[in-house]
Amino acid sequence: MDPALLLLTAVLVGVGIVVAIAALSRPGQYPRWLKLKGVSRRLDVIRCDLDRMAEYVGGISESGPAVRQPFDLGLAAAGGHHWNQAIEHFREAQAQASGAQLVPLLVQIADFGDTELV
Numbered sequence: 001m002d003p004a005l006l007l008l009t010a011v012l013v014g015v016g017i018v019v020a021i022a023a024l025s026r027p028g029q030y031p032r033w034l035k036l037k038g039v040s041r042r043l044d045v046i047r048c049d050l051d052r053m054a055e056y057v058g059g060i061s062e063s064g065p066a067v068r069q070p071f072d073l074g075l076a077a078a079g080g081h082h083w084n085q086a087i088e089h090f091r092e093a094q095a096q097a098s099g100a101q102l103v104p105l106l107v108q109i110a111d112f113g114d115t116e117l118v
């Protein structure tokens with residue numbers, strides 16, 4: 001084997017080991033470019049169940065019970081495969097919702113096949 005290639009390989013392995021040790025010695029500290037600030041701030045608008053897809057809930061979590069309760073009932077009905085009942089609950093919440101609250105409601109209604117969104 002060529003001595004120059006052997007030296008280059010040894011230097012690269014050494015640099016890799018130093019970088020790995022430095023990264024492992026500071027757990028939880030990542031370079032600034034690896035941090036996703038926007039994602040951590042928006043986690044409150046996503047409901048996640050490990051057995052299914054995440055649901056975007058937008059401004060529903062900050063809304064009053066007139067919007068939030070029918071929305072939750074609609075999600076529960078959809079989870080039980082009662083699509084028509086789920087759409088009815090989402091329509092009830094839609095009648096009381098405004099602005100950004102309408103987005104997750106219209107998405108849910110569209111997901112269950114109702115073509116008359118507005």
